[in-house]
Amino acid sequence: MSAIVEVDQLTRTFGEVTAVDHVSFTVQEGEIFGFLGPNGAGKSTTIQILATLLPPTSGTARLAGFDVRKHAVEVRRQIGIVFQDPSLDSRLTAEENLRFHARLYGVPADVYRRRSEELLAMMGLADRRRSLVATFSGGMKRRLEIARGLLHHPRVLFLDEPTVGLDPQTRAAIWDYVKRLRDETGVTIFMTTHYLDEAEHCDRIAIIDHGRVVALDTPAALKRGLGGDVIYLRGPDLAGLAARLKQEFGLDAEVADGRLVIRTADAASLAPRILAGVGTGVESLEIKQPTLDDVFLSLTGRAIRDEEASPTDSVRAHARMWRNRR
Amino acid sequence: MTNGLNAMYTIWLREIWRFVRERERIVGMVGQPLLYLLIIGKGISATMGIRGAPAGVDYVTFMYPGIVGMSILFTSIFSAVSVIWDREFGFLKEVLVAPVPRWAVALGKALGGATVTTLQTVILLVLAPFAGIRLTVGGVVEMLALAFLLSLALTSFGLAVASRMTSMQGFQMFMNFLIMPLFFLSGAMFPLTDRVPAWMRALMHVDPLTYGVDALRHALYTGPVLEVMRAAQLVRFDLWTDIAVLAGLSLALSAIGTAAFSRAS
Numbered sequence: 001m002s003a004i005v006e007v008d009q010l011t012r013t014f015g016e017v018t019a020v021d022h023v024s025f026t027v028q029e030g031e032i033f034g035f036l037g038p039n040g041a042g043k044s045t046t047i048q049i050l051a052t053l054l055p056p057t058s059g060t061a062r063l064a065g066f067d068v069r070k071h072a073v074e075v076r077r078q079i080g081i082v083f084q085d086p087s088l089d090s091r092l093t094a095e096e097n098l099r100f101h102a103r104l105y106g107v108p109a110d111v112y113r114r115r116s117e118e119l120l121a122m123m124g125l126a127d128r129r130r131s132l133v134a135t136f137s138g139g140m141k142r143r144l145e146i147a148r149g150l151l152h153h154p155r156v157l158f159l160d161e162p163t164v165g166l167d168p169q170t171r172a173a174i175w176d177y178v179k180r181l182r183d184e185t186g187v188t189i190f191m192t193t194h195y196l197d198e199a200e201h202c203d204r205i206a207i208i209d210h211g212r213v214v215a216l217d218t219p220a221a222l223k224r225g226l227g228g229d230v231i232y233l234r235g236p237d238l239a240g241l242a243a244r245l246k247q248e249f250g251l252d253a254e255v256a257d258g259r260l261v262i263r264t265a266d267a268a269s270l271a272p273r274i275l276a277g278v279g280t281g282v283e284s285l286e287i288k289q290p291t292l293d294d295v296f297l298s299l300t301g302r303a304i305r306d307e308e309a310s311p312t313d314s315v316r317a318h319a320r321m322w323r324n325r326r
Numbered sequence: 327m328t329n330g331l332n333a334m335y336t337i338w339l340r341e342i343w344r345f346v347r348e349r350e351r352i353v354g355m356v357g358q359p360l361l362y363l364l365i366i367g368k369g370i371s372a373t374m375g376i377r378g379a380p381a382g383v384d385y386v387t388f389m390y391p392g393i394v395g396m397s398i399l400f401t402s403i404f405s406a407v408s409v410i411w412d413r414e415f416g417f418l419k420e421v422l423v424a425p426v427p428r429w430a431v432a433l434g435k436a437l438g439g440a441t442v443t444t445l446q447t448v449i450l451l452v453l454a455p456f457a458g459i460r461l462t463v464g465g466v467v468e469m470l471a472l473a474f475l476l477s478l479a480l481t482s483f484g485l486a487v488a489s490r491m492t493s494m495q496g497f498q499m500f501m502n503f504l505i506m507p508l509f510f511l512s513g514a515m516f517p518l519t520d521r522v523p524a525w526m527r528a529l530m531h532v533d534p535l536t537y538g539v540d541a542l543r544h545a546l547y548t549g550p551v552l553e554v555m556r557a558a559q560l561v562r563f564d565l566w567t568d569i570a571v572l573a574g575l576s577l578a579l580s581a582i583g584t585a586a587f588s589r590a591s
């Protein structure tokens with residue numbers, strides 16, 4: 001594997017706001033790389049810089065070896081992108097949107113025909129190819145955009161919150177597809193999300209907050225970094241239970257909120273042994289494995305979901321809703 | 327370069343696809359000038375004559391090229407403004423992230439607008455006999471060529487303005503303060519004769535549409551009728567003067583429009 005996206009000390013400011021703040025990372029070819037962060041973290045700004053739509057204030061970004069500032073057209077040739085906000089021509093049909101894209105990217109006619117068939121079928125849109133995009137549901141539009149982004153065989157596909165506003169089945173279907181696509185074609189996927197469960201699908205995740213990358217690793221390693229799993233025990237005599245656990249397993253357990261809390265690297269194998277050893281004193285046992293939410297919380301001191309939207313963010317979200325409605 | 331030409335063609339093609347699709351827009355764009363022609367034209371020609379007009383040229387016949395010019399003006403500007411819509415609805419990003427030069431996008435858009443406007447003009451010419459206007463084959467060809475040239479200039483101009491605008495409201499202002507005066511001062515409704523007050527005559531001379539409308543009159547009238555109209559200043563300039571002005575404007579404005587679009591995005 002070799003690096004296909006190389007970002008070094010990348011910074012972008014908008015007046016007073018530093019949207020991206022000295023960010024450095026590399027993405028390997030064939031990887032599914034996730035950018036996880038709350039609203040306004042700088043995810044879309046980073047993608048726009050990588051896609052040559054926005055010049056960086058300082059720092060460098062290279063894509064397939066090409067500098068995004070100096071070789072914009074070369075970079076654009078290598079990438080496909082699904083923007084956060086809709087970007088289809090709703091007055092054209094699905095097929096016309098694809099044909100327009102293929103022509104713009106110089107895809108030969110026969111390749112276009114074969115590939116558009118394939119992609120439309122894969123996205124479940126084959127029977128609606130001649131319908132105006134204006135008559136599509138939000139999920140159908142999203143799937144069409146993903147198909148379009150792949151039409152010209154990009155080496156890197158950027159997906160900016162690809163599944164926002166979609167129902168669980170569609171989200172799952174898109175993920176299945178993205179993974180299959182990576183396995184079959186080796187395309188690199190660079191995606192942003194603030195759904196924690198989706199970030200789990202990525203090979204590696206960069207957690208970004210206030211324009212800075214605060215952690216970057218595989219989902220499993222990020223969670224391991226928190227010190228592993230937690231087992232909660234309830235019973236009539238917690239102090240007695242704690243003493244027996246110390247004696248028999250050498251475990252340090254503490255009492256909190258009327259339960260016994262045990263931290264361990266591997267709860268799944270420890271739990272049966274606890275029950276076998278001290279089972280008589282246990283009324284209930286609960287295992288909690290850390291989620292990326294816990295990772296985010298420990299890194300930033302906030303939960304990702306109750307981030308308060310700044311006024312500009314809510315205006316933007318509003319504008320987006322208004323646009324989506326048409 | 328071939329990449330650029332290909333992109334230009336693609337952008338152009340989309341304008342055509344959309345034109346064919348949007349029938350309401352065609353009806354509106356043709357209906358408005360026809361309404362002007364029928365109501366104002368017929369109303370005025372029923373009660374007033376034109377000083378110095380040859381026999382058989384009533385007000386409707388005089389006004390018809392002006393109405394064609396009006397249709398060209400409105401359709402061109404409307405085409406250019408679709409850039410603002412494309413930005414608003416996100417589609418512009420799809421174009422800007424493609425591996426094609428910006429100039430190709432701008433020129434494709436301008437040529438697409440000019441083509442659509444020319445097609446619109448065809449409809450207006452087909453309807454001419456119903457307003458009592460007689461056209462020759464040569465006149466029709468000449469008018470369509472002029473329509474394309476004039477529209478290329480106007481669409482490019484619209485593109486230069488639209489590149490800087492982010493909202494439809496801004497465009498509305500532009501429409502009221504520039505487009506309507508451009509139309510009123512073009513000689514479409516009344517001729518640019520020496521009887522017109524000097525200040526207005528000066529404005530009419532700098533209005534590019536004046537030369538477009540004047541050239542269209544050259545295409546509509548022929549032979550002795552044209553000579554009488556020229557003598558009465560109902561047709562003001564030499565045809566080649568008109569064409570030179572229009573060609574120069576088209577070149578200059580498409581360069582400006584392309585540069586403005588490239589810079590703004």
Ligand SMILES: Nc1ncnc2c1ncn2[C@@H]1O[C@H](COP(=O)(O)OP(=O)(O)OP(=O)(O)O)[C@@H](O)[C@H]1O
Nearest residue numbers: 014017019037038039040041042043044045046312
């Ligand atoms: N064009 C712009 N002009 C001014 N400020 C901007 C612009 N684009 C982004 N910002 C600001 O930069 C910051 C990062 O925005 P960005 O869109 O990258 O966030 P994000 O991580 O994609 O958020 P979200 O999850 O809401 O999409 C925000 O504070 C935003 O207000």
Ligand SMILES: [Mg+2]
Nearest residue numbers: 043044045084
């Ligand atoms: Mg975003």
